[in-house]
Amino acid sequence: MPTGLRAMPMISATDVEASAGALVRAFGFEPAGFWRDAGGTATFGILRLGLVTLGLRRVEAVTPAPGWAAYVYVDDVEAIADLGRAGALAVSGPQDRPYGTREVEVTDRDGNVICFARDLRPGPDGPGL
Numbered sequence: 001m002p003t004g005l006r007a008m009p010m011i012s013a014t015d016v017e018a019s020a021g022a023l024v025r026a027f028g029f030e031p032a033g034f035w036r037d038a039g040g041t042a043t044f045g046i047l048r049l050g051l052v053t054l055g056l057r058r059v060e061a062v063t064p065a066p067g068w069a070a071y072v073y074v075d076d077v078e079a080i081a082d083l084g085r086a087g088a089l090a091v092s093g094p095q096d097r098p099y100g101t102r103e104v105e106v107t108d109r110d111g112n113v114i115c116f117a118r119d120l121r122p123g124p125d126g127p128g129l
Contacts, residue, residue: 012056052073076118
């Protein structure tokens, strides 16, 4: 059987570079690359935060799906909450969940919700990695 190596959630954005810039400034994501159309507009971008990779794809209008666009495990959700607020992003939490994580939800400029979580029970009994 194949072994999964990593995942790249895809987030829709009306302006890939502006969305990437907000994530870079707020949380320290690093741009890994942008792809552009003939006019020079970024149509796709990849960001990295440690082992986490996010893809940003350009769309004319974003209709956020209910729930999370991405769920990202981090080591410090309190720092994520503070950074999000400092970056003028909508933040809810942090709060402990009954399934064993402490979560912060951040809403980006297009209304996508990214949940950052810390596993409270790492190992075989926890929900996370």
